[in-house]
Amino acid sequence: MTREKELNALHEIIHSCRLCPLHETRTNAVPGEGPINAQLFFIGEAPGAQEDDTGKPFVGRSGKLLISMIEEIGLSREDVFISSILNCRPPKNRTPKLSEIELCRPYVEKQIELINPRIIVLLGRVAIYSIVGPWKVTESHGRFFEAKGRTYFMTFHPAAALRSSSVKDLMRADFRILQSELL
């Protein structure tokens, strides 16, 4: 089976997943999307209302900001893979529970294995915590981190940047660091 077919099969499994209680309240699971050969792999926290409605990742206000920052560094949405720690929306966008993270994380880990990206960009506290450990985003943003043969880059979640112009400026500066690594 090709990697692309394996990825499609994984996404079919996610669409019908019932491992955690979030399947009871979701409209659509949101497995993430992007090209099989993506160099950059972005990981957010969980779908929001618009993502739940459409089944597509990062299509709400946070997503629009993220895509604009991706475009500012010379790439487009079609160039990168975008996923989340959870594939189903927590009610009222509450913070994911540890039990949900533990059950859902293998899906994003499998996506990473199939895509084999050059850099994995962790967006915000939940993504950083879930993948590399309890680092504070305020201390770790703008930094690369090597672990288990992979390169991670840590920055803020775009939802935090929407709430604070100073966080937005810091996130933009982080993306310039990311861009310089890609040159």
Ligand code: SF4
């Ligand atoms: S959040 Fe993840 S583990 Fe829970 S039902 Fe959705 S896909 Fe399955």
